[in-house]
Amino acid sequence: MKENSVKITFGGNPLTLLGDEIKVGDKAPEFAAVGAGLAPFKLSDVAGKTVVVAVYPSIDTGVCAAQNRRFNSEANQLNDVVVLSISCDLPFAQSRFCAAEGLANIKTISDHKDLEFGQKYGFWIKELRLLGRGTVVIDKSGIVRYVEYVSEVTHEPNYEAALAVVKSL
Secondary structure: OOEEEEEEEEOOEEEEEEOOOOOOOOEOOOOEEEOHHHOEEEHHHHOOOEEEEEEOOOOOOHHHHHHHHHHHHHHOOOOOEEEEEEEOOOHHHHHHHHHHHOOOOEEEEEOOOOOHHHHHHOOEEOOOOEEOOEEEEEOOOOEEEEEEEOOEOOOOOOHHHHHHHHHHO
């Protein structure tokens, strides 16, 4: 697996991202992962919609929880937009968190099995076998319109920048 050029850290310590670095203007690569209840999921399942992909390392951390709460809140105010919340957490942990928090506006996706999303979008952290933090916005035609790889994993993404792009589509 090749390293991509994006540099990230965790607590100031450098980490290595593996996979293909996704860029604005790219056709969003199809990927397969696992949804709630172990149901198969493919990006093509939400074709024709604007998609916000909220990427994070683990639902069981404060920053990741905050990221999911924020995108869930924002999703409630967006029309014809799907928010995919993706990590390497097991689908059971993702569902447990969403149920406990009352988060019903995001669709949790687990990349734990094959890390196909992590590879195709360049979010796979080599040292941790987790996904990095970031956001990808895909328009209704399947074109990537916004990408953020958060440079310090312990920081939240730039919600305002991602949402401005979503609202402009």
